[in-house]
Amino acid sequence: MENTALLEVRDLRVEFRTREGVAKAVNGVSCTVHAGQTLAVLGESGSGKSVTAQAVMGILDSPPGFVTGGQVLFQGRDLLTMGEEQRRRLRGAKLAMIFQDALSALNPVMTVGAQLAEMYQVHRGMSGKEARARAVQLMDRVRIPAAKERVNDYPHQFSGGMRQRIMIAMALALEPDLIIADEPTTALDVTVQAQVMDLLAELRREFNMGLILITHDLGVVADVADRIAVMYAGRIVETAPVHQLYEAPAHPYTRGLLDSIPRLDRKGQRLHAIKGLPPSLTAIPPGCPFNPRCPRAQDICRTDRPPLFPVAAGRTSACHFWKDTLDAR
Amino acid sequence: MPEPEQREVIGSGSGGAMSMASGEAESLKGGPLPGSADSGKARSLWSDAWHDLRRNPVFVVSALVIVFLVLIAVWPSLIASGNPLQCDLARAQDGPRPGHPFGFDAQGCDVYTRTVYGARASITVGVCATTGAALLGSVLGGLAGYYGGWWDGLLSRLADVFFGIPIILGGLVFLSVVTGASIWPVVGFIVLLGWPQIARIARSAVVTAKQHDYVQAARALGAGDARMLLRHIAPNAVAPVIVVATIALGTYIALEATLSFIGVGLRPPTVSWGIDISNASTLIRNSPHMLLWPAGALSLTVLAFIMLGDAVRDALDPKLR
Amino acid sequence: MRADGEAIGEAILEVRDLVKHFPLTRGVLFKKQVGAVRAVDGISFDLRRGETLGIVGESGCGKSTIARLLVNLERPTAGRIRYRGQDIGKLSGGALKAVRRNIQMVFQDPYTSLNPRMTVGDIIGEPFDIHPEVAPKGDRRRRVRELLDVVGLSPEHINRYPHQFSGGQRQRIGIARGLALRPEVIVADEPVSALDVSVQAQVVNLLERLQEEFDLAYVFIAHDLSVVRHISDRVAVMYLGRVVEMGTDAEIYEHPTHPYTQALLSAVPVPDPAARQRRERILLTGDVPSPANPPSGCRFRTRCWKARPKCAEVQPLLEVPSWLEEAGGPAAHPSACHFAEERGVVAGA
DSSP states (O other): OOSSOSEEEEEEEEEEEETTEEEEEEEEEEEEEOTTOEEEEEOOTTSSHHHHHHHHHTOOOTTTEEEEEEEEEETTEETTTSOHHHHHHHBTTTEEEEOSOHHHHSOTTSOHHHHHHHHHHHHHOOOHHHHHHHHHHHHHHTTOTTHHHHTTOOGGGSOHHHHHHHHHHHHHTTOOSEEEEESTTTTSOHHHHHHHHHHHHHHHHHHTOEEEEEESOHHHHHHHOSEEEEEETTEEEEEEEHHHHHHSOSSHHHHHHHHHSOOSSOOOSSOOOOOSOOOOTTSOOSSSTTGGGOTTOOHHHHHSOOOOEEEETTEEEOOTTHHHHHHTO | OOOOSOOOOTTSOSOOOOOOTTSOOOOOOOOOOTTOOOOSSOOOHHHHHHHHHTTOHHHHHHHHHHHHHHHHHHOGGGTOOSOTTOOOGGGTTOOOBTTBTTOBOTTSOBHHHHHHHHHHHHHHHHHHHHHHHHHHHHHHHHHHHHHOHHHHHHHHHHHHHHHTSOHHHHHHHHHHHSOOSSSHHHHHHHHHHHHHHHHHHHHHHHHHHHTSHHHHHHHHHTOOHHHIIIIIIHHHHHHHHHHHHHHHHHHHHHHHHHHHHTTSSSOTTSOOHHHHHHHHHTTTTTOHHHHHHHHHHHHHHHHHHHHHHHHHHHHTOGGGO | OOOOSOOOSOEEEEEEEEEEEEEEEEOSSSOEEEEEEEEEEEEEEEEETTOEEEEEOOTTSSHHHHHHHHTTSSOOSEEEEEETTEETTTOOHHHHHHHHHHEEEEOSOTTTSSOTTSOHHHHHHHHHHHSTTTSOGGGHHHHHHHHHHHTTOOGGGGGOOGGGSOHHHHHHHHHHHHHTTOOSEEEEESTTTTSOHHHHHHHHHHHHHHHHHHTOEEEEEESOHHHHHHHOSEEEEEETTEEEEEEEHHHHHHSOOSHHHHHHHHHSOOSOTTHHHHOOOOOOOSOOOOTTSOOSSSTTGGGOTTOOHHHHHSOOOSBOOHHHHHHOSTTOSOBOOTTOOOOOOSTTO
């Protein structure tokens, strides 16, 4: 791990202005990623994890989405104050993104080879022939069998797992320093999911990239992440190194998530479900956003919003009763 | 079995989580229905739609305009005392004057009286042709979409054939064979040309609706074809048909005018906006008032129907409530 | 032949050699068949009263087709589905309607399985409209309110529309609709996979509570092996239209003998970072072959590390392998592999 952070997000705020009102999707998110590190951002739908990624990448649909505050420092430079032209040149070259749905992220009327080659032609000014040769190399690199023949196929001619590999190839094409993967394996079958995650982890090591993995799957996180940030209602509620988080969560929401999933390796009794639903982003409860669903909630939780308390070295928790939660183990 | 200990009372908006011994509780949240409490009375889509429509100013205004137009179409003498066929060539193209607020046309007929009397033919043609085309089109298209197979193939090709007929040429041939003083040959021709458009829309809407799981769910419950079509598919497929039909209504009235213009549509002594618009179009520089009034009446009518269609479509979509 | 765990009750559903092929056609007006997708290709199982049979497999293995066959949304190409002795694939009219009362379905997607233009009261009450003999007209509204209460929703919400509910609540509405006719069997096709993690547990718990309360038998179809283990008494693992291994949850998860089951289990990410190093991962190569053109013999052989010439020639049957039966123990359960062999792959097991 290096001293300077590859990406540092400070107090990022995003809101969506819709007819129904203002939805506060991201409410002061701060996190850092170092080169060669995998940060998993864990959350349910509506937790703001994907919006955070889009704001960092600068691909937020605006309107209705607006970044209303904060800084996104990438290698020391603030992406949010940078000109759009400059930012676009960074995208793809220095930071890249992998989406959940590869079929809709790839252009259906262009061959995959042409789409890969385009990256080199646009960003590197290579000739068509040279770019095409690189495209084949790249497809080989993400282990697409018979890359030479398949370079002229269209996206729909590939299986889901293969398409996700092509997405990864596109993200890797210019050897970026940071990759953001938004639910990269959610749409895939479990045996294929394992292949793709392995590939991603291997490439991350090889290129010494930073990886932000956005997911709702506690299993995937445990498999590949170094650090975890748990999001709830647009906030990070807990950050920790992966082992410590699973061993002893310091936030009741994390605890609840871990208790509510059925385990493959043991047959339990009734699942301990978290009661209630995540709040609507247009009406986030005052105090701690988790308080209506929290078994530990006290009066203070309904009035005072907990900041991220330092819990241990490299660990934070946004719970007034983090100590009790930790000790409850 | 552990039963829920307490339930949230509706109307309080969000919050109020209920607790359940088995730990499966959910706080019941969701926007309360505007302007209505969840009372014990059963409600249906149609009663809810009517409830909404009565409070929608767009609907109220367009419905009032349409009611007014229909009234004068039936009883033009309510607001016009003159005779649209009594003309005085001496007054040809004269401007407005007391008792004749819209002026006179090229034949010296009173434009106000003719505009009022023209409503009958234009609206009858428009409404009848739209109703006919929409009924024929949605029934044929809907059945094609629902049953599929050879019936679908046959119908789609048939629709293609009708699509290919050029309007003017078709009108010339059809209306010179089927003639008569009444408006019905024109209505019949428009229905004949108009249904394939509606049928295509209806077919694709039904094919889309058919694929939804709730249709499968109804089938798994043992629902028959009639229930599936009327209760599950039709309400979810009707919106695009309504939109296309209301837009078509305007074009049908204009089509009637076109046919009248080339001399195969309505013929004098029938009075219609189409005839008057085509007569006025050559004299627009000298006497714009001749065009202005029948064209204005036509636009108002078309707009009223389109707005009505829009309001009905929105009312049938609970998501917009 | 085998100890199948505790027998819960008599078999109410018997599936024998079930086959469903979907013809592939060309041409618009004159269609001709150019092949067939062999979605389900010879499947047999029993479902006993009050038990849960889990069916797992990856996409395209035919598990959803089984669901649609069981509730008669599709007719089998061959084979039988017998509900209390009647072959439901051959019924029609009133007799089919009567059987449908007893086999109901819960769908995967809570957003498309409820008619957006019907109120919740109409959705849950529709079964009574279709089967008026179940509840007299005046009583239906009360029954609907009761059902809402049973699935943990407020009866006050009877006049709301589906879009006013969250995904988990919609799934409860779908479950209430399935329960309305008091069926004996509920076929649930991926009932929780569209839901958020914290809401999944609520719905799984609800399904378990309802099973006890109404003595339901479930066919629980899912791709999530953890959820299936949690809820199932017995588990069938499917691959390309066939069941490759079947047994109690402990037999399948702790003593798998089919290579595909082993690979599948080993690929599931376990939410325990400590197990990361301990775990032995079997990474399969390649993709699932097309069900329109499945491999000869054993269908898994193209991805199997154990494949030998015999696998391409002889189709392995789903039965207890003789060498495992002799040894006895939990590994002696039906497994369609010529070289079946126990291998524990679940960390912590």
